[in-house]
Amino acid sequence: MLVGYFEIGSMKKLIALLMILAxxxxxxxxxxxxxxxxVKVYLKGTIGAFFRHGVKENDALxxxxxxxSESVLSATGTNFQYGYQSNQDILGILYVDxxxxxxxxxxxxxxxxxxxxxTAMTADNYTxxxxxxxxxxxxxxxxxxxxxxxxxxxAQVKAGNDPKGTAISHIxxxxxxxxxxxxxxFQVKAN
Numbered sequence: 096m097l098v099g100y101f102e103i104g105s106m107k108k109l110i111a112l113l114m115i116l117a118x119x120x121x122x123x124x125x126x127x128x129x130x131x132x133x134v135k136v137y138l139k140g141t142i143g144a145f146f147r148h149g150v151k152e153n154d155a156l157x158x159x160x161x162x163x164s165e166s167v168l169s170a171t172g173t174n175f176q177y178g179y180q181s182n183q184d185i186l187g188i189l190y191v192d193x194x195x196x197x198x199x200x201x202x203x204x205x206x207x208x209x210x211x212x213x214t215a216m217t218a219d220n221y222t223x224x225x226x227x228x229x230x231x232x233x234x235x236x237x238x239x240x241x242x243x244x245x246x247x248x249x250a251q252v253k254a255g256n257d258p259k260g261t262a263i264s265h266i267x268x269x270x271x272x273x274x275x276x277x278x279x280x281f282q283v284k285a286n
Contacts (some may be wrong), residue, residue, distance in 0.1 A: 181233065185283065186286060190283075198274060200272060202271040208247070218265070
């Protein structure tokens with residue numbers, strides 16, 4: 096029995112000795128620290144190019160919008176805000192071009208007035224193949240929306256010319272029964 100007791104006691108001493116050696120040897124082989132050194136962590140992210148234009152609704156721009164009411168063909172016409180937002184400068188001009196009101200059965204009503212930013216457009220403002228300039232400098236906006244008022248009024252009387260310079264001959268008061276649609280197309284073209 097003494098032998099078993101001695102073995103258990105020796106085992107405890109051996110474990111204690113190994114623990115002391117582990118602590119001592121860890122300190123011997125440990126790398127010395129340098130309190131003066133710096134550790135740097137770099138965080139890199141990428142922001143992609145962003146440019147959007149459209150009809151302004153609340154604080155957003157929408158790509159497609161339909162206005163359908165009695166006022167569309169009235170003397171007050173249709174008013175809306177058009178804008179763009181970007182995180183970069185864009186080389187180009189934002190134009191709008193239009194088609195006259197049509198019922199799809201060869202009946203039409205001309206657009207009598209087109210105002211951009213409160214200014215009535217005339218043939219002098221029209222660029223064939225592009226349209227009328229809405230924005231000439233498309234600069235970075237820090238993502239805020241740059242906007243201009245657009246007003247479209249259907250021709251009410253046979254007098255003068257439409258915005259593209261054509262004599263007004265197709266007016267609301269002489270139009271055939273039907274639903275008439277005009278299309279405005281906004282696009283950016285190179286300078």
